[in-house]
Amino acid sequence: MGKCQSCCEPPGSSTETRFTSSQRSDYRPAQHIISKDLERGTGDPGFTSMSTGKSAIASDKKMFTPYPKLPPIKKHSNGEGKRLSFISRDVSESKILAMFEQYRDAGEEAILAEGIEKFCSDLQVNPDEFIVLVLAWKFNAETMCKFTKEEFVTGCKVLKVDSIKGIQSKFTDLLNEVKNKQSFKEFYKWTYKFGLEIETGQRTLPSDMAMGLWKLIFSQNQPPVIEQWIEFLEEHPSIRGIPRDTWDMFLNFVEQVGDDLSTYDDTEAWPSLFDDFVEYQNDKQNQNVKSF
Structure with missing residues (x-):
């Protein structure tokens, strides 16, 4: 095979010594070539003629100003990309x-019991699961x-979903949302009205409905006193309904009483039902349970 010219040069020869005398006379550094071309009018037509190499060098620097580096594009994993495909795009009202x-x-222009069951089946959840109650809250x-047409459409728009898979992709976010103390408080208060039979004009939540909702609401984070409270209501069927103020105050009650009700102060403005409950628990511990 042939050899390149550099391999055939004798040792110690430099690039400059390899030029012939005629080549040496024509050899000019790049900056002087630019200067000469500009003087002859053969350079960039956007520049005026220059007589010094110094000006040419300054122009050369302008021509080759480096661009700032752009930040790297963040890539999502396949799983994250699939999830974002359900929730990032605009939702379709027609869908x-x-x-x-x-x-x-x-x-009717509403989804009723049978439709709710089918809806939950497609979502792969049971109608009595906690996540279904949270979803109903987000649908307001x-x-x-029952989901009215307005509730269903508006709820899906709020969640930014238009498919069953899209709703399923929101389950984790919804469960995380109600872990927030303020969000859980709003969710808890909404549940009271949700349990009422509005069509019959019901204003007080029946005790059996209240107990079922309390069990479901606190299924993810159960306060120590909840089991004792449910037991107390079950053993006193004379307590037929839970007023709205008692329902709302119960959330404060479970946060303040502690595990053994030792911090309960009956001089505070608690509903009378809480006084009865604490008295019942104290009497029970002393083997002296009173009947109402």
Whole structure:
């Protein structure tokens, strides 16, 4: 195979000594070539003629000003990318309406008990699961076992979803949201009205409904006193209803009383039902349970 010219040069020869005399006379550094070209008018037409190499060097620097580096593009994992595909794009109202029609009762502009069951089945959850109650809260539903058309469409828009898979992709976010103390308080207070039968004008939550909701609401984070409270209500069927103020104050009650009710102060403005409960528990511990 042939050899390149550098391999054939004798040792110690430099690049400059390899030029012939005619080549040496024509050899000029790049900056002088630029200067000469500009003087002859053969350079960049946007520049005026220059007579010094110094000006040419300054122009050369302008021509080759480096660009700032752009930050690297953040890449998502495959799983994250699939999840974002459900929640980042704009939702389609027509798709939401089509989904609503799949579950709508034939006689009403609403999803009723049968449709709710099918809806939950497609979501792969049971109707009595905690996440379904949270979903109803986000839909701002007014009645159990019923989603009106407005509630369903508006709720999906709030969640930014228009498909079953999109709703499923929001489950983790919803569960994390109600872990926040303020969000949980709003969710808890909304549940009271949700449990009422608005159509019959009901204003006080029946005790059996209240107990079922308390069990469900606190299923993710159960206060130590909740079991004793439910037992107390079950053993006193004369307590037929839970007023709204008692429901709201119960959340404060479980946060303050501690594990053994030792911090309960009956001089504070607690509902009378809490006084009865604490008295019952104290008497029970002393083997002297009173009947109401």
